Amino acid sequence: xxxxxxxxxxxxxxxxxxxxxxxxxxxxxxxxxxxxxxxxxxxxxxxxxxxxxxxxxxxxxxxxxxxxxxxxxxxxxxxxxxxxxxxxxxxxxxxxxxxxxxxxxxxxxxxxxxxxxxxxxxxxxxxxxxxxxxxxxxxxxxxxxxxxxxxxx
Amino acid sequence: xxxxxxxxxxxxxxxxxxxxxxxxxxxxxxxxxxxxxxxxxxxxxxxxxxxxxxxxxxxxxxxxxxxxxxxxxxxxxxxxxxxxxxxxxxxxxxxxxxxxxxxxxxxxxxxxxxxxxxxxxxxxxxxxxxxxxxxxxxxxxxxxxxxxxxxxxxxxxxxxxxxxxxxxxxxxxxxxxxxxxxxxxxxxxxxxxxxxxxxxxxxxxxxxxxxxxxxxxxxxxxxxxxxxxxxxxxxxxxxxxxxxxxxxxxxxxxxxxxxxxxxxxxxxxxxxxxxxxxxxxxxxxxxxxxxxxxxxxxxxxxxxxxxxxxxxxxxxxxxxxxxxxxxxxxxxxxxxxxxxxxxxxxxxxxxxxxxxxxxxxxxxxxxxxxxxxxxxxxxxxxxxxxxxxxxxxxxxxxxxxxxxxxxxxxxxxxxxxxxxxxxxxxxxxxxxxxxxxxxxxxxxxxxxxxxxxxxxxxxxxxxxxxxxxxxxxxxxxxxxxxxxxxxxxxxxxxxxxxxxxxxxxxxxxxxxxxxxxxxxxxxxxxxxxxxxxxxxxxxxxxxxxxxxxxxxxxxxxxxxxxxxxxxxxxxxxxxxxxxxxxxxxxxxxxxxxxx
Numbered sequence: 053x054x055x056x057x058x059x060x061x062x063x064x065x066x067x068x069x070x071x072x073x074x075x076x077x078x079x080x081x082x083x084x085x086x087x088x089x090x091x092x093x094x095x096x097x098x099x100x101x102x103x104x105x106x107x108x109x110x111x112x113x114x115x116x117x118x119x120x121x122x123x124x125x126x127x128x129x130x131x132x133x134x135x136x137x138x139x140x141x142x143x144x145x146x147x148x149x150x151x152x153x154x155x156x157x158x159x160x161x162x163x164x165x166x167x168x169x170x171x172x173x174x175x176x177x178x179x180x181x182x183x184x185x186x187x188x189x190x191x192x193x194x195x196x197x198x199x200x201x202x203x204x205x
Numbered sequence: 206x207x208x209x210x211x212x213x214x215x216x217x218x219x220x221x222x223x224x225x226x227x228x229x230x231x232x233x234x235x236x237x238x239x240x241x242x243x244x245x246x247x248x249x250x251x252x253x254x255x256x257x258x259x260x261x262x263x264x265x266x267x268x269x270x271x272x273x274x275x276x277x278x279x280x281x282x283x284x285x286x287x288x289x290x291x292x293x294x295x296x297x298x299x300x301x302x303x304x305x306x307x308x309x310x311x312x313x314x315x316x317x318x319x320x321x322x323x324x325x326x327x328x329x330x331x332x333x334x335x336x337x338x339x340x341x342x343x344x345x346x347x348x349x350x351x352x353x354x355x356x357x358x359x360x361x362x363x364x365x366x367x368x369x370x371x372x373x374x375x376x377x378x379x380x381x382x383x384x385x386x387x388x389x390x391x392x393x394x395x396x397x398x399x400x401x402x403x404x405x406x407x408x409x410x411x412x413x414x415x416x417x418x419x420x421x422x423x424x425x426x427x428x429x430x431x432x433x434x435x436x437x438x439x440x441x442x443x444x445x446x447x448x449x450x451x452x453x454x455x456x457x458x459x460x461x462x463x464x465x466x467x468x469x470x471x472x473x474x475x476x477x478x479x480x481x482x483x484x485x486x487x488x489x490x491x492x493x494x495x496x497x498x499x500x501x502x503x504x505x506x507x508x509x510x511x512x513x514x515x516x517x518x519x520x521x522x523x524x525x526x527x528x529x530x531x532x533x534x535x536x537x538x539x540x541x542x543x544x545x546x547x548x549x550x551x552x553x554x555x556x557x558x559x560x561x562x563x564x565x566x567x568x569x570x571x572x573x574x575x576x577x578x579x580x581x582x583x584x585x586x587x588x589x590x591x592x593x594x595x596x597x598x599x600x601x602x603x604x605x606x607x608x609x610x611x612x613x614x615x616x617x618x619x620x621x622x623x624x625x626x627x628x629x630x631x632x633x634x635x636x637x638x639x640x641x642x643x644x645x646x647x648x649x650x651x652x653x654x655x656x657x658x659x660x661x662x663x664x665x666x667x668x669x670x671x672x673x674x675x676x677x678x679x680x681x682x683x684x685x686x687x688x689x690x691x692x693x694x695x696x697x698x699x700x701x702x703x704x705x706x707x708x709x710x711x712x713x714x715x716x717x718x719x720x721x722x723x724x725x726x727x728x729x730x731x732x733x734x735x736x737x738x739x740x741x742x743x744x745x746x747x748x749x750x751x752x753x754x755x756x757x758x759x760x761x762x763x764x765x766x767x768x769x770x771x772x773x774x775x776x777x778x779x780x781x782x783x784x785x786x787x788x789x790x791x792x793x794x795x796x797x798x799x800x
Contacts, residue, residue, distance in 0.1 A: 102343075103342075103343045103344075106343045106346065106370060107343065109370055110370060110371070129258075132262075132369045132370050133370075198347055199254065199347045199348040199350075200343075200346055200347055200348075201258065201261065201262070201346055201348075201365065201366055201369040201370055202258050203258070203262050203369065204255070204258060204259060204262075
């Protein structure tokens with residue numbers, strides 16, 4: 053073990069560089085930790101997993117699915133039946149057009165747990181009087197990691 | 206020795222480290238190849254998934270599947286499945302598409318593309334089918350990927366639901382992974398050769414593989430655990446070898462330098478504290494043994510040398526004191542004391558003797574009893590039966606002495622038989638103060654007793670250290686010599702002297718007396734107003750030549766004659782030179798034999 057460490061440090065400069073790179077990566081990871089996460093929960097919104105989201109989609113005919121990501125991201129792939137509505141551009145009227153019934157179920161998602169867009173959109177919807185809000189907090193990352201069907205335009 | 210051990214240990218350590226480094230390198234590269242293989246498959250999976258999702262959401266395809274039972278439906282479905290082969294798709298160039306198949310939800314084959322390979326058996330692989338069947342509800346919507354072994358070799362498949370979240374069946378995209386295997390080498394940035402499990406080389410790297418490359422094997426397993434491919438990566442260990450050699454050279458040089466400096470340091474220390482003091486001590490001791498008793502042996506150096514030198518100094522002090530005492534004792538008073546060896550030659554005389562008989566110490570060396578006394582001492586002692594209390598023979602008598610100038614005189618004497626170097630000899634005390642025998646009996650006799658008691662040790666000491674005896678400096682005692690050697694030496698000495706005299710008389714026309722006077726080597730005596738060369742004469746005949754001839758005198762005489770005749774070349778001179786050389790050779794041979 054000691055010999056290996058010795059060689060890795062003194063014989064293989066490449067390995068030494070690799071270790072330095074790992075350290076740098078680790079330090080960059082620390083800075084990534086500082087990046088805010090999406091909140092653990094949002095008052096008035098129910099959090100669901102990918103499987104629960106599918107159940108809702110399949111079993112709730114009047115469910116509205118809102119994709120709060122950018123258009124470019126949406127085009128590359130999205131959940132079947134989702135409507136693209138970027139949180140920053142989402143207006144009350146826009147939402148009311150697709151979800152006139154404020155007590156009807158609306159599912160929001162964005163890129164994942166580090167993405168604040170869907171949380172922001174839910175807060176807006178809640179503010180506008182929507183009461184049956186569902187938050188797929190894991191978002192697109194959880195969906196694709198589980199290799200669930202996606203729709204590409 | 207230390208250096209050699211250090212070098213061997215260094216080589217062993219270097220070899221051990223090198224092997225350990227190579228093992229670590231191989232482990233490392235093996236892991237890198239494994240990661241690269243997974244990366245390659247991940248890239249393939251991404252392309253197959255994208256294609257699968259695109260086709261899986263195709264309304265046309267979904268409709269065709271639903272109407273496959275209708276007339277012409279199957280053909281239409283196959284055409285749709287052939288479309289990617291014909292018209293391509295995103296990522297077409299990144300994978301080698303082999304087949305596209307449609308299965309029912311119960312995993313029964315509905316249709317497959319007519320394009321692509323026809324060798325596959327038309328069944329979903331057992332491993333994938335088992336995985337899908339194990340899944341329930343929404344789990345069955347998740348795509349399944351697998352590297353599996355077909356009859357045609359390893360294949361890679363991605364199975365996705367046809368129809369998205371509301372599937373009507375399953376769509377399988379089959380690709381040939383061999384197409385993507387070279388990507389492993391691109392990822393690892395090392396030459397990679399890929400072999401099937403049957404040992405057939407599938408992919409060959411263009412890069413030349415030299416001896417500096419270390420082959421590292423990795424077996425890529427199929428999803429069900431069966432070995433699919435053998436990937437051989439080549440690690441360039443040239444840099445490692447060079448570094449190792451460099452390190453080894455530095456280490457060995459360091460060890461050698463260290464050993465050399467240690468050796469030099471040790472030598473310096475040895476020289477400073479052992480050899481130099483010892484050499485000085487030996488030189489001092491040699492000087493002391495050659496008679497310089499007043500010299501103090503150097504006692505600097507290690508403690509042991511100090512003790513040794515002090516002991517030697519103390520010993521030489523005692524010897525000096527004893528010698529002085531003995532000499533003082535022998536020179537005390539007016540009694541002439543002399544000592545003769547077994548050959549009747551004088552081995553010791555005191556100062557009173559030289560005064561009484563007129564000879565110098567040097568001259569006594571060539572004299573024997575007959576030269577000094579008219580009486581036959583041996584006969585006298587044989588006929589006398591006088592023995593003292595200790596059993597030794599002692600004779601009080603009157604002797605007729607021969608003075609150097611030729612006159613003879615009577616004197617009272619005490620003759621003792623003594624032991625001289627293991628042989629019988631004589632110690633003679635002559636009373637020079639008075640010829641009255643009664644007076645002789647008193648103090649002189651007591652002194653003679655004391656002399657006799659000390660003489661043995663004195664002679665023994667003189668024998669071992671001939672030059673220490675200042676009083677008897679020129680009367681050296683001879684080392685015991687073999688009879689044959691003695692005879693040879695005497696013969697050669699007589700021969701040289703005869704040739705020297707012959708040259709002197711015939712070639713130079715001078716007399717024997719002139720030789721003695723001019724050379725100052727031989728004494729000239731006056732016998733009844735006539736100058737004689739008694740001593741020289743003895744060396745001219747073998748029967749009169751002393752048993753222990755003074756060889757140096759013989760050599761000096763021959764050299765003197767040769768020197769005088771230096772400008773002449775005669776037969777006699779040549780003979781003399783040859784005889785002298787032979788004599789020297791004989792003496793040097795005897796010396797080396799004596800050593």
